[in-house]
Amino acid sequence: MTTVATPPSTPAPAGAAPAVGAQRIGIAGAVLAAIAWILTLPPIMARTAVPSIVLGLLAAAAGVLVVRHPKHRRLGGVTIAVGLIAVPLALAMTNQTAANVREVFTWSAVIASGLTFTTPLIFAALGGIISERSGVVNIGLEGMMLTGCYFGIFGADICSSWILGALIGIASGAVMGFLHAYFSLHLRANQVVSGTAINLLAVGLTGFLFVSHYGDNGSPGTLPQVPNINIPGIDHTAFFGSAIGNASVLTWVGLLLVPVVWWFLFRTRAGLRLRAIGEQPRAASTVGLKVIATRYAAVTASGAFAALGGVYLADGFDGSFNFDMTDGRGFIALAAVIFGKWNPFGALAATLLFGLSTALAYRLPTFSQTLGTLFLALPYVLTLVAVAGLIGRSRPPAASGIPYVKE
């Protein structure tokens, strides 16, 4: 979310110093705007909006200063916008009763439920990053996730073990990933079309298998589910206890995988090769790297990751399989990949933002019956704004989506 500072190596154009100054003013303005809203939330809970209005207007004024700088016009625009948005937000909070605000913004509960919404997204987003870094676009994350949902439940049912179920789910996602790889690499299909096909196919296949295996009864209610972990020491503390003291095993696995994937991509030889193949496949091939084989592995792995997200969704979160239950989560994960600039930590930040805003959306009915639904669109609006170039520039791997033909 933060604007990336210009690397020091770029030759400083005329007036570079004021440019950096303008950038600082802009960021400071955005921070002021955030503080303006936070003042009216727990634990501070200012019951008057006056300080927030002052801060919000100050932020907007800072934005006006910045927007005149040709290099930072966008940052200035964003600062003005968030400054002006902070004012009605603060007013909305102070107009509600204190009890209502406390109920919606019970941070520990928001975090706990936000983490459950975030977990499936993390896995799918990590899968998307691995695939796209190797140069294959994966629109099929949604379908691979859904496959994991069904086979996670099915596996847990027939093996009476959630771990074996998870492994079967992962394997099913890997098969879907391999299918996507076979079509887009071997048969040189358009990757977006093949991914779209995976999504349609997954809806049909899982639905077909589900109805023909379980019939009208639905999945059994007594499945071995993904367990939660009680962290001794903090599971009874006031804040952390309810926020993270009792999260799912897979939530922790997901959070742990973020640095692991980052380390793999940016600190290992194999990761460097994978990225090289995603940026310059021909050059990579010239120095002897196996472009097609690496891409096969990456896309198959991406299916496995997305499917593990599906396993959590079905066997950890819902406890059952439902027709088309991923409900667009694969697309949110795709958005998180872009929003996070193809970096695991960036994607984690994006999925946390999406997960927490979803959690908030489900608590909003305390304020208003209907606004929660509108709030659910927020991740998509943010992503649209992000890809439109307003928040830094996001640059995909150079060869992402281009079929590789060996010469």
Next chain:
Amino acid sequence: MIGPRLRRAGRAVVIPLTTVILAFIVGGLVMLLTGTNPLSTYGAIFDGTGLNWLFPWVGGHSRVIAAQDLQQTLVASAPLVLTGLSVAFAFRVGLFNIGAQGQYTVGSVMAVWVATSFTSLNPVVHIVLAIVVAALIGGAWAGVAGWLKAAVGTHEVITTIMLNEIAIYIATYLFQEGGPLQGKQALGNPVSNTIANNMHLPVIWGNPDLQGLDVGVFLAVLAAIAFWAIMHRSTLGYEVRAVGHNPDAAQGAGISVARNYVLTMVICGVFAGLAASIDVLGWQFQVSSADIATSQVGFLGIAVALLGRNTAVGTVFAALLFGALETGTSAGNINSTTLNPELAPQLTYVIEGLVVLLVSTDLIAVRLLRLPRKLGWGGPGPGADLGEELAPDDPALDAAESLRPEPGI
């Protein structure tokens, strides 16, 4: 020897046909694996589509039922023609419009809103107004993606996916319990107001109370003709095809690529908005939050366009196939002793997914058709012609070319 023109036409028919047959075979294998008889199932689906009405020997009560089923098939196909055209038009300029679903969604919102407001208007004017507004809002919604592509270079796949989800949440919000557009009589039920009887599109074949065929089907055919005319008889179409073949060369030749991207997306959105308007005014007569969330018309448009090789005629036939599949597997039409009615719609998704998967590459069909020759089964069979490299002016190549992906997803 057959001429190159005829050969090309043959190829444009045979490859999609092979694809469809392959998809049905794989779908049959899935059925076999789960213990369902594929042949009787496909037979039941065929009867459910009403296409047996075309057989003169079907008579009596079966003929009446078949006619109703066929009307439903055509009613289901008409919006698919339009969303198919929406996706196909974008493909021709080199853009992938995954957003037909979102454009369809905003179109249905506006169609139902206009049709249930302004009740003092003359019904004919009112119907036309609802259709036009739905088309325009669809165009505007898609135009956002086109404009972002032209101005900032944002990849349209990402923007249209985001616009889809935003449209779906906004529409769900509008019609949900307590939402601003929830119907006055609909308390406790997330649906819009119901469109008055005099605002329904006239039914031309069958019983208006049993989802007879309405004039919306003409709108779909007209749109297909317009698609062909724009593409092959107008400067815009020439420019669109030029940009689709090679944006850099087109830019060099003085064609504004940016302008074509925006215009194309707007036209795509208009097609999708029209699809929504004939659904809403033709047979739905109201829109519910549940419809918004489960509708797949726009997504199926992708399959329709790809199978139809992004041509007007191809899109019409592909839409008929998918419309027939949808009707044939619908719970009311399928013979429940042959196939569990809950299973049937899933089968449709499987076959549709397989079709898209197989259409995503011509290589499979081409290899399959080459097989007889490869196995030494005598002279150059049909595959001999088909296996050759695609001729440069083949619309299929247009499609393949325009599908040439670019970085940015």
